Amino acid sequence: MLVSILHRVSGNGLAIAGLGVLLWWLAALADGEASYNAFAAHATAWYGRVVLVGITWAFFNHLCSGVRHLVLDIGAGYELQSNAFWSVVSPVAGVVLTVAFWAIVLFV
Secondary structure, X not given: OHHHHHHHHHHHHHHHHHHHHHHHHHHHHHHOHHHHHHHHHHHHOHHHHHHXXXXXXXXXXXXXXXXXXXXXXXXXXXXXXXXXXXHXXXXXXXXXXXXXXXXXXXXX
8 A cells, every 4th residue: 555655646746846847947948047057056955956856766666666556457466475575675676776876976
């Protein structure tokens, strides 16, 4: 149940926060250097990074959970042990992929 709730929360987060940041970024690109510098200043501040990490987590969590749901939709993975295993692996993989992504972005 928690994986399904997280799947919906992350999807809604992507739709609301992700779309908002994407539109702000595109508008800043179109409006010129001053607007883009203002966007970049907010995006690289601590609160901007928190939002970007949250959007990244929402993306990877939604991706992993979506793959799990796709497997369930084809009729596989309904065995109790298999379902319990993948319901734990799915959110953990979302966190691991988020950490790996930001480690690459910040340190490479």
